[in-house]
Amino acid sequence: MSGRVVVVTGGSRGLGRAMCRHFAADGDHVVVASRKREACEALAEEFRAEYGVDAVGFACHVGSWEQCDALIDFVDERFGRIDVLVNNAGMSPLYPSLGELSEELFDKVIGVNLRGPFRLAVRAGELMQREQGGAIVNITSIAAVQPQPYDLPYAAAKAALNTVTSGLARSFGPTVRVNAVMAGPFDTDVTAAWNDHTRQRTSEDIPLGRIGNPEEIIGAVAYLAGPSASYTTGAVIKVDGGMASIPA
Template identity: 55%
Template sequence: MTPQGNEPGGGVAQLFDLTGKVALVTGGSRGLGREMVLAFARAGADVVITSRKADRCGELAEEVEALGRKALAQACHVGRWDEIDTLVDVAYERFGKVDILVNNAGMSPLAPSSEETTEELFDKVVGVNFKGPFRLGALIGRRMADGDGGSIINVSSSGALMPQPRFGPYAGAKAALNALTQVLALEYGPKVRVNTLSAGPFLTDIATSWPEEARQRTRSAVGHPGRPEEIVTSALYLASPASSYTTGALLRVDGGLF
């Protein structure tokens, strides 16, 4: 993605301008994915919205179109490679390119213990959090590298940096995703930038099941969970020409967890 706006006379707004770009966001129909979809659209991008729920994708696509951008709603289970292959084909048939890929879909179910973690649960967690991003990053990264370049954002988790019991498969999968960022950045650079956005606790719909204490306070420098919209500026930075010299990096957006 060629830097724009940092030449003499260029405005800061130009650095975050996504006009003419196409963004594909997995897990895009709710939570942090939804916030990123809307932010990209407001910055000028057309958007491919995908999650397992076709109806939710369709509803958000209507919101994007109301902003004056084009949108494609496509259901996809990112743990299944055949569905990923279809998603990529449909996206390129509709828009001819993908400039920004956000591997945001994830799942983090608790297990009773490591010993009691079932093979089914293990495979499901690793499939969604690592296998899917690997396949999408490989397919779209290759096309980006052969074309005009682009930006891939792997949405990881503080759980990979500060793992806890009962989250073994999730922490391991997100740690693998962090490593994948380095692999793809080297494999598809210099035309493709690949970075990790390491998210901490955010008050998305999943937080409704948290204890009230967890919804109010976190063990962090900021001291509380993030609001979903607080992911937007970091996502725009990594997606846009503003981060033209940033690749293979891990950006923590977790309020300073410790």
């Protein structure tokens, strides 16, 4: 599988960083995309030096339709193809209350978590169809099935992204597979800001008794991106330590 062209959004930190490192270590050419160009380029340089792959950084705010197009155009011009797209970038900012949630913040959350991944998947899927096919993996959240008062716009966007995953699988088959990983809490820069009480309370809600390490999402992502999942499309795989219950 080595030598694939893999694009990961939100790739400079957290779960995305762990994914990028996995693909680079496997010999894939990785496009690290996030809002901060310097962080993307620094990580790409590290991969080039350590793994000898053609890694590049690209600044992209996935909430911008125009910047999503620019990312896909860049990859097409640089490599001529995309083999794997991981739509990992996301955001879930806090708000004082539902009544105080602003239209601007609502639109921003929907843009980053739904509009951007949709546009990137469509553009990447078209490029994959033009070449030899490929795999798209959308990172969603257990908030899609267990929404809370403090994350409703985020939860709605992730639930919609689960639906988009199924629809795009039908749209781009048989040569392009589209799947999703529905993630639970992972130990990233987001959870680093939690106090001890929040961390303990969350851990108690998880059957495995702890939040996940970023590397623990890699198995599901690598499976969906690779040939072992050749008969898997339109699937949503839950990776959350057993925290969420899926409605029947």
